[in-house]
Amino acid sequence: xxxxxxxxxxxxxxxxxxxxxxxxxxxxxxxxxxxxxxxxxxxxxxxxxxxxxxxxxxxxxxxxxxxxxxxxxxxxxxxxxxxxxxxxxxxxxxxxxxxxxxxxxxxxxxxxxxxxxxxxxxxxxxxxxxxxxxxxxxxxxxxxxxxxxxxxxxxxxxxxxxxxxxxx
Amino acid sequence: xxxxxxxxxxxxxxxxxxxxxxxxxxxxxxxxxxxxxxxxxxxxxxxxxxxxxxxxxxxxxxxxxxxxxxxxxxxxxxxxxxxxxxxxxxxxxxxxxxxxxxxxxxxxxxxxxxxxxxxxxxxxxxxxxxxxxxxxxxxxxxxxxxxxxxxxxxxxxxxxxxxxxxxxxxxxxxxxxxxxxxxxxxxxxxxxxxxxxxxxxxxxxxxxxxxxxxxxxxxxxxxxxxxxxxxxxxxxxxxxxxxxxxxxxxxxxxxxxxxxxxxxxxxxxxxxxxxxxxxxxxxxxxxxxxxxxxxxxxxxxxxxxxxxxxxxxxxxxxxxxxxxxxxxxxxxxxxxxxxxxxxxxxxxxxxxxxxxxxxxxxxxxxxxxxxxxxxxxxxxxxxxxxxxxxxxxxxxxxxxxxxxxxxxx
Numbered sequence: 001x002x003x004x005x006x007x008x009x010x011x012x013x014x015x016x017x018x019x020x021x022x023x024x025x026x027x028x029x030x031x032x033x034x035x036x037x038x039x040x041x042x043x044x045x046x047x048x049x050x051x052x053x054x055x056x057x058x059x060x061x062x063x064x065x066x067x068x069x070x071x072x073x074x075x076x077x078x079x080x081x082x083x084x085x086x087x088x089x090x091x092x093x094x095x096x097x098x099x100x101x102x103x104x105x106x107x108x109x110x111x112x113x114x115x116x117x118x119x120x121x122x123x124x125x126x127x128x129x130x131x132x133x134x135x136x137x138x139x140x141x142x143x144x145x146x147x148x149x150x151x152x153x154x155x156x157x158x159x160x161x162x163x164x165x166x167x168x
Numbered sequence: 169x170x171x172x173x174x175x176x177x178x179x180x181x182x183x184x185x186x187x188x189x190x191x192x193x194x195x196x197x198x199x200x201x202x203x204x205x206x207x208x209x210x211x212x213x214x215x216x217x218x219x220x221x222x223x224x225x226x227x228x229x230x231x232x233x234x235x236x237x238x239x240x241x242x243x244x245x246x247x248x249x250x251x252x253x254x255x256x257x258x259x260x261x262x263x264x265x266x267x268x269x270x271x272x273x274x275x276x277x278x279x280x281x282x283x284x285x286x287x288x289x290x291x292x293x294x295x296x297x298x299x300x301x302x303x304x305x306x307x308x309x310x311x312x313x314x315x316x317x318x319x320x321x322x323x324x325x326x327x328x329x330x331x332x333x334x335x336x337x338x339x340x341x342x343x344x345x346x347x348x349x350x351x352x353x354x355x356x357x358x359x360x361x362x363x364x365x366x367x368x369x370x371x372x373x374x375x376x377x378x379x380x381x382x383x384x385x386x387x388x389x390x391x392x393x394x395x396x397x398x399x400x401x402x403x404x405x406x407x408x409x410x411x412x413x414x415x416x417x418x419x420x421x422x423x424x425x426x427x428x429x430x431x432x433x434x435x436x437x438x439x440x441x442x443x444x445x446x447x448x449x450x451x452x453x454x455x456x457x458x459x460x461x462x463x464x465x466x467x468x469x470x471x472x473x474x475x476x477x478x479x480x481x482x483x484x485x486x487x488x489x490x491x492x493x494x495x496x497x498x499x500x501x502x503x504x505x506x507x508x509x510x511x512x513x514x515x516x517x518x519x520x521x522x523x524x525x526x527x528x529x530x531x532x533x534x535x536x537x538x539x540x541x542x543x544x545x546x547x548x549x550x551x552x553x554x555x556x557x558x559x560x561x562x563x564x565x566x567x568x569x570x571x572x573x574x575x576x577x
Contacts, residue, residue: 062198076311091195
């Protein structure tokens with residue numbers, strides 16, 4: 001009985017893991033910046049949100065994604081709401097592609113992801129420079145988009161494995 | 169894929185509005201809330217500011233806790249690399265310490281002189297105390313270069329407070345919460361610092377590049393040619409955002425023939441910051457007169473009056489000095505008179521002594537004559553046996569005695 005309860009609570013924790021990782025990553029800004037590799041950075045939350053929205057994961061609450069966006073803005077020092085809007089836009093894009101797709105294709109998703117993050121980063125850059133008069137390096141955005149696109153496949157493999165374990 | 173306009177609308181509607189059983193809000197609602205929050209953050213309402221401060225406090229602390237494992241790994245990595253270069257660093261530090269010790273004394277003198285001069289110029293003494301602050305969040309984001317420190321409005325931190333790493337400038341506070349603050353680093357693209365470049369004494373502005381170095385900008389054309397490798401860059405204090413004379417870095421590795429870019433290597437390594445100093449500045453008036461506030465403001469407003477007052481004070485001082493000189497002159501005159509009197513006394517004394525000496529000389533001649541008279545008097549005295557002699561007491565007799573009996577005179 002006790003082991004059953006332990007197993008159930010572990011399963012609960014395991015099913016909430018994506019949201020937990022999302023919060024840890026926004027609070028921790030999980031992008032290996034301390035490696036001091038010039039220009040190297042990638043946006044892990046974008047990959048995570050896109051994948052789990054695309055898969056319509058049951059414990060992936062959009063409201064918590066919105067809150068995670070607010071946390072990210074606070075940590076990075078961006079105006080409040082920018083990251084939340086970006087994350088919600090990713091959710092919308094992923095939900096849209098999920099609805100219009102009959103036969104999912106990982107490569108198509110991958111390139112659709114590139115299109116979406118490029119669009120959102122451009123949108124972010126425009127808002128921050130036009131409305132908030134912040135000076136930002138466009139090159140950093142481009143490289144960040146590129147590496148996020150590259151790492152997508154790697155993380156998708158890990159997430160798929162995670163989902164497989166959950167299904168089993 | 170689904171084709172047709174209706175299917176597209178259905179897909180869009182489904183993506184935006186459809187709530188699955190687990191979702192509390194539709195995506196469209198959340199998107200609108202996001203836009204609303206962005207709009208609110210543009211407007212600077214008091215309630216929004218306080219809400220933001222509250223969120224910041226919670227998130228910064230949470231971020232600090234969440235970052236503990238990552239920071240542990242990061243620190244371990246840096247510690248290991250520190251150990252490998254420990255001996256070389258030690259040798260280097262030893263030489264540096266010797267140099268610093270020799271510079272310390274002269275620096276202290278300059279510092280005192282500086283304070284004195286500033287007091288003279290500004291009429292106030294600027295005292296500052298540095299507050300040690302711990303960095304609780306330092307994510308080295310590629311977009312914005314900022315850190316979070318564990319000191320806030322509770323500790324008198326204000327927007328614009330200068331932040332130091334030892335005595336080097338690191339940045340300034342751009343956001344203040346109750347117990348935390350955000351510091352914009354000098355390396356951030358949005359950071360602009362008015363600087364002076366020594367020894368050429370060139371005024372310029374250092375902007376962040378988003379990397380570990382800054383860049384000299386807005387330098388007067390022609391002056392750029394005077395820049396040298398290792399020229400020291402320090403704050404000029406222009407604009408009163410940063411205190412003047414704080415070292416920032418040195419001009420480093422530029423190729424003037426290729427580009428017109430002048431890089432500044434910061435003295436402080438922003439990626440290695442653990443603790444920083446926040447400078448809390450207090451201004452205290454040093455001249456307290458009984459004049460009313462109105463007079464004071466008039467004085468500030470009218471520099472001619474202030475100048476006149478200074479001149480009047482100067483005149484007063486000169487008059488006082490003159491009076492002192494006059495008094496001294498009188499004293500000297502009386503002393504001269506006294507000395508003159510003493511001089512005449514002394515002269516009299518000398519004359520009397522001279523007279524005594526002359527008398528004694530005469531006595532000596534007389535004595536000599538008497539002595540010779542005893543020996544040779546009989547040769548010169550006129551007598552029965554000596555018809556060639558002279559009468560005693562005559563001059564011839566005296567001459568004869570003095571020439572020891574020589575009768576020929």
